[in-house]
Amino acid sequence: DGGITQSPKYLFRKEGQNVTLSCEQNLNHDAMYWYRQDPGQGLRLIYYSQIVNDFQKGDIAEGYSVSREKKESFPLTVTSAQKNPTAFYLCASRSPTGTSNQPQHFGDGTRLSIL
Amino acid sequence: GQQVMQIPQYQHVQEGEDFTTYCNSSTTLSNIQWYKQRPGGHPVFLIQLVKSGEVKKQKRLTFQFGEAKKNSSLHITATQTTDVGTYFCAGHPSGNTGKLIFGQGTTLQVKP
Numbered sequence: 001d002g003g004i005t006q007s008p009k010y011l012f013r014k015e016g017q018n019v020t021l022s023c024e025q026n027l028n029h030d031a032m033y034w035y036r037q038d039p040g041q042g043l044r045l046i047y048y049s050q051i052v053n054d055f056q057k058g059d060i061a062e063g064y065s066v067s068r069e070k071k072e073s074f075p076l077t078v079t080s081a082q083k084n085p086t087a088f089y090l091c092a093s094r095s096p097t098g099t100s101n102q103p104q105h106f107g108d109g110t111r112l113s114i115l
Numbered sequence: 116g117q118q119v120m121q122i123p124q125y126q127h128v129q130e131g132e133d134f135t136t137y138c139n140s141s142t143t144l145s146n147i148q149w150y151k152q153r154p155g156g157h158p159v160f161l162i163q164l165v166k167s168g169e170v171k172k173q174k175r176l177t178f179q180f181g182e183a184k185k186n187s188s189l190h191i192t193a194t195q196t197t198d199v200g201t202y203f204c205a206g207h208p209s210g211n212t213g214k215l216i217f218g219q220g221t222t223l224q225v226k227p
Contacts, residue, residue: 103160
């Protein structure tokens with residue numbers, strides 16, 4: 001969707017290496033989300049943030065870390081502790097928190113592979 | 116934990132046939148949203164249902180939200196090749212507006 005930029009589109013990680021996926025939005029959305037998508041498993045929530053300087057673990061947070069220092073940015077770091085990082089990673093945002101009726105807007109995703 | 120189950124996982128239809136995907140939640144939902152993901156793309160919001168028993172239509176697509184607000188369905192009439200993709204339902208559990216729980220998705224293939 002327009003307004004959410006994920007980079008890079010493709011990323012390769014070496015064993016034991018941390019990598020950071022970028023997600024930037026200019027939609028003025030308070031809430032941002034990171035999902036992992038594997039074939040046949042739908043979208044699984046990694047982390048989410050409803051406000052700057054605050055974030056919560058999702059269902060599969062182990063091996064990942066995030067920060068939310070700016071409203072526009074929600075980078076995801078895939079650490080070496082994540083033993084199976086090969087997946088399609090999707091970032092999403094939603095406006096504003098406390099209003100559950102708003103849809104999520106997704107970026108184009110980053111495909112991460114192990115070298 | 117809270118789960119949203121979606122069936123079937125895959126569906127192959129001949130162009131012109133109808134298609135339905137079903138979504139069931141283990142807990143009551145405050146609303147349910149439907150998304151479509153084209154091959155190689157990202158999920159795109161289709162619609163939201165909020166009221167118990169609500170039915171909404173978008174051209175050939177009909178969306179329903181169950182009376183107990185725990186299940187939903189998407190029905191496509193007379194499928195076209197442009198309908199190909201994966202359809203996801205996603206719900207906000209009642210009382211928690213921050214987290215959206217996605218179903219596993221139904222991948223639709225349409226043979227011309």
